[in-house]
Amino acid sequence: MDRRSGATPVYSIAVAAELAGLAPATLRLYEEKGLITPSRTGGGTRRYSDDDIATIQEVARLQEDGVNLAGVGHVLRLQHENDDLRRRLDDAADPAD
Numbered sequence: 001m002d003r004r005s006g007a008t009p010v011y012s013i014a015v016a017a018e019l020a021g022l023a024p025a026t027l028r029l030y031e032e033k034g035l036i037t038p039s040r041t042g043g044g045t046r047r048y049s050d051d052d053i054a055t056i057q058e059v060a061r062l063q064e065d066g067v068n069l070a071g072v073g074h075v076l077r078l079q080h081e082n083d084d085l086r087r088r089l090d091d092a093a094d095p096a097d
Helices: 013-020 024-032 050-064 069-093
Strands: none
Touching (some): 024 050, 050 069
């Protein structure tokens, strides 16, 4: 059986909101602020992946800790940059490449 990637968009906004424990309007706000970018079907319907759900939960956690949405954006950007740098270091250290 094939396992789908965490990046595969499968959830509607209603399901994604339920999984994240938030209102659909909150997910739309996060998208408006550029914190998440769900995929879209040909008809324009939002589709969220497991990776999107994890990001949504991280945004909500940071907000609960008192970080405003602009600050959350900076935190997410720095986390992505850190992840990219770690991947580059791992690739550079791998003698098979």
